Amino acid sequence: MSVNWFRFSSPVSFYPLAGAWSYWFAILAALLAGAGLVVGLVIAPTDATQGDAYRIIFIHVPAAWMAMFIYLVMAGWSALALGFNTRLSAMMAQALAPTGALMAAIALWTGAFWGRPTWGTYWAWDARMTSTLILLFLYLGVIALRSAIEDPRRADRACAVLALVGAVNVPIIYFSVQWWNTLHQGSSISMTAAPKMAMTMFADILIMTAAAWCYTISVVLARVQAIIVERERGASWLESLIDLRPKGTH
Amino acid sequence: MESPSAVDAIGWALRRDLRVAMRSKGELSVELLFYVIVVTLFPLATSPSRDTLATLGPGVLWTAALLAALLSLSRLFASDFRDGTLEQIALSPAPLVGLVSGKIAAHWLTTGLPVAAMAPLLGIQYGLDAPVLATLALSLLLGTPILSLVGAVGAALTLGARGGGSLLALLVLPLYAPVLIFGAGAVDAVRAGLSAAPHLSLLAAGLLLAILAAPFAVSAAVRIALD
Numbered sequence: 154m155s156v157n158w159f160r161f162s163s164p165v166s167f168y169p170l171a172g173a174w175s176y177w178f179a180i181l182a183a184l185l186a187g188a189g190l191v192v193g194l195v196i197a198p199t200d201a202t203q204g205d206a207y208r209i210i211f212i213h214v215p216a217a218w219m220a221m222f223i224y225l226v227m228a229g230w231s232a233l234a235l236g237f238n239t240r241l242s243a244m245m246a247q248a249l250a251p252t253g254a255l256m257a258a259i260a261l262w263t264g265a266f267w268g269r270p271t272w273g274t275y276w277a278w279d280a281r282m283t284s285t286l287i288l289l290f291l292y293l294g295v296i297a298l299r300s301a302i303e304d305p306r307r308a309d310r311a312c313a314v315l316a317l318v319g320a321v322n323v324p325i326i327y328f329s330v331q332w333w334n335t336l337h338q339g340s341s342i343s344m345t346a347a348p349k350m351a352m353t354m355f356a357d358i359l360i361m362t363a364a365a366w367c368y369t370i371s372v373v374l375a376r377v378q379a380i381i382v383e384r385e386r387g388a389s390w391l392e393s394l395i396d397l398r399p400k401g402t403h
Numbered sequence: 404m405e406s407p408s409a410v411d412a413i414g415w416a417l418r419r420d421l422r423v424a425m426r427s428k429g430e431l432s433v434e435l436l437f438y439v440i441v442v443t444l445f446p447l448a449t450s451p452s453r454d455t456l457a458t459l460g461p462g463v464l465w466t467a468a469l470l471a472a473l474l475s476l477s478r479l480f481a482s483d484f485r486d487g488t489l490e491q492i493a494l495s496p497a498p499l500v501g502l503v504s505g506k507i508a509a510h511w512l513t514t515g516l517p518v519a520a521m522a523p524l525l526g527i528q529y530g531l532d533a534p535v536l537a538t539l540a541l542s543l544l545l546g547t548p549i550l551s552l553v554g555a556v557g558a559a560l561t562l563g564a565r566g567g568g569s570l571l572a573l574l575v576l577p578l579y580a581p582v583l584i585f586g587a588g589a590v591d592a593v594r595a596g597l598s599a600a601p602h603l604s605l606l607a608a609g610l611l612l613a614i615l616a617a618p619f620a621v622s623a624a625v626r627i628a629l630d
Contacts, residue, residue, distance in 0.1 A: 180568070235623075264444075275577040290410070290573065291571060291577050291578075292424065294573045294577065297566075297573050297574075298560060298574060300559070300563045301564035301565045303568050304562070306630075307627055310630075311560045311627050314560060314620055314624050315556075317621055318556055318578070319578070321616065322578050322581070326577070326578075326580050326581055328581075330580070330584065333584040
């Protein structure tokens with residue numbers, strides 16, 4: 154059976170679906186994060202060289218992966234928005250940007266707190282840290298451009314172009330920063346040599362990554378719902394679903 | 404009547420923007436002076452010792468070039484957008500990609516090229532020797548067109564948006580990072596006695612990519628702004 158995907162490109166049919174998915178993915182995210190934290194904080198063994206400080210990677214690594222991945226997803230939705238001129242794709246891109254920025258910020262923040270006990274410094278101009286920082290700037294640029302343009306449809310397309318230009322640049326930035334880093338490796342800290350990881354540790358990173366995925370899907374769909382309500386206020390289909398009148402006017 | 408080709412469009416926009424630029428020479432010289440002053444401030448902030456300056460030099464000369472390019476980007480479309488010229492340009496039968504390419508070329512000729520010409524002179528102040536200065540000029544010649552091309556995308560996207568200048572900086576500067584790395588890297592390599600060829604080749608590759616891709620993004624962004 155073939156599914157007509159464009160049916161869901163209309164906010165009318167997508168709004169209820171987003172609500173249901175957001176709900177179930179939130180539950181799934183809570184369950185996975187709970188399990189991941191139990192495994193990460195209780196079951197996983199203490200690392201021989203890093204002690205218990207290493208446990209922050211169970212947050213850090215999933216956040217860093219999500220930060221990069223969300224940018225690509227955002228660029229994908231942006232391409233769809235420009236290609237098919239579908240409003241909902243642009244709304245998805247808009248909803249993804251804050252979560253992507255959050256993930257990049259978490260990755261940098263936890264990276265600093267991991268780096269202090271492990272490498273003795275909060276910040277080093279390591280290739281991955283530097284490119285994550287630039288990635289955070291790219292997210293903030295998209296968010297800032299969005300808020301600087303009054304007309305939402307114009308903002309949609311301007312942000313889509315910016316996201317695509319950024320997506321072309323992300324690999325170039327990553328490569329250039331890595332190259333720059335190898336040429337300037339003055340300090341003796343090697344951050345590319347990953348410590349040997351126990352099976353439980355690796356499995357737990359995967360569980361936490363799944364939790365981060367579910368969290369992202371849930372939050373982004375909830376945010377898309379909010380964006381739809383904001384933009385479609387006054388549409389009759391929306392008023393039949395939820396009550397938008399101010400409290401006390403019933 | 405036959406509609407003009409992309410080459411005609413590039414030539415027309417290039418001549419037109421150069422003529423406009425030549426009629427406001429004051430603005431152009433202020434942009435170049437900005438570059439000179441920023442470069443002059445660094446020794447005051449650090450130390451006049453030759454070793455320090457020679458180490459800092461390539462980075463400072465390149466970072467200041469980024470800032471100078473950023474400062475001049477608002478000139479690219481904003482005034483044409485304000486007085487409605489840009490809308491008329493977009494309405495013309497000539498391909499918009501060609502017209503914006505001409506404008507970007509004019510922008511580079513009036514900002515990037517003078518900066519690249521001025522940089523070796525300022526490099527002498529930083530105690531850089533002849534081969535390093537030559538590489539500096541060459542890397543700026545290859546790199547500053549990328550700054551104009553990528554910056555044009557940001558300039559077109561922020562047309563009609565609030566908080567123009569600082570927003571433009573937030574959008575454009577992260578995208579400039581690779582140019583800065585390869586550009587300053589080329590100069591540093593020569594200073595360290597290595598070959599600058601890999602850096603310069605990558606800059607040239609970036610330039611080709613930007614020439615191919617950026618005009619299309621710019622014309623899309625201009626159309627979005629004019630909607």
